[in-house]
Amino acid sequence: MKMTNIYEGSYQWIMFGRDKNKPDNIIDTNQYMVKTATRCLLIDPGGVELFAPMLAAVLHYVPVDQITDLFASHQDPDIISSLGLWDQALPEAKLHASELWEGFIKHFGCDSIEYVPIGDNGGSINLDGIELQIIPAHYMHSSANFNIYDPQAKILMSGDIGAALEAPGSPVFVDNFDLHVEKMRFFHQRWMPSNQAKRVWIDRVRKLDIDILAPQHGRMFQGDDVNRFLDWFESLQVGIAV
């Protein structure tokens, strides 16, 4: 598992991905971690196949008992099917995920982890005084869907928005936006169902100060590429691939 530090201040953001041992038949995913003084949040911790390499990677940064929070942007298996294993590995942890998906996500196994339901308007997660915002991104692509925004690190973890289908081992940041577009087009047209929801999301996100837009698949966007992505996405017709 490749580990990339993407923010270093009084706390850290780390991106995990490009796992070399991942079976070929499952989609490659990016996991993110926010580590503060005594706590640690795993954002979209991933599928069940990824549990062992992911936890092994996290143990380079924090002990098990400091993994206190999990966040699932939506209900998909590549996001959170590992829940049943985290549930048994973490002595005391919370899962922040949509209120709407609670009865569904719990199918993955959620006995000891506390499910903290997120209402449709979003909310926040506070880690040792660091306030992370939970931004609604409904229908992008899941009907109850959230992003995580960190105003201090200026990072937006955007879930499946901005995702790209990439060759294994590709770089973690977009280096040529024009070339990158083709790796994103099908994904967005096919998985994003609503132009209206897209417009609402873009309006909301344009108001945020973003250095890094961090999706759950493919590469992160940094600096000017963030706005390039928003412009491209704005002009893209979605929900039309069938």
Place this chain on the structure above:
Amino acid sequence: MNVGQTKSQFVAVASITAELSAVMDVAKEISLAAANAKAIAFRAGDKAKGFQPITDFINELAKETIELVTAINEHALLLYQMTVNNHRTSNVYTQLKLVEAQSKNAAYSSSLDLSLQNSQNKMSECKRDYKLNITQLLDQLAEVMHPARAARVIAANSRIEASQAGEYLQSLQAVAESVDNAAQVIHDNVTRCRSSLSIVQLTD
């Protein structure tokens, strides 16, 4: 525990429920046959005097079987849940062992020890409960054999009583026949349940 074993556990436990629902149907048939026999015996009057208490007895046996099977079904459902838990806890342990192997050079690898220990305890506990419950279920199934066996003896007696019932001979003999068949079916189904359960008990 390997994948094949787990699969066979799920199948064995699920198939018990299927076999038992057949037993339940047959027990209901017996109960119906008993009611039928009672009516015939009543009409036959003195000629079937010896047959009347037998019909009550048959009915009792059917009722007893239905009660036992209901209890076993509940237990089988519990055992199914335990199979799921057993599978889950073993899987968690296997995964945590993988984490242990993959995090050897990680700064906080030793923080995993507690989770590993807990997971191992849970797994052993699950396995112990599971085995205990299989033994209990086997005992319960053996109990169902008793009324079935008794029913066969009664069926034999019924045939003798029926032979003295004159024109009712045939209908009463038919009743005896159907009770005998039903008891045989119950016996066979329950035997199958027990042998598939014993296999599960041995593997693992």
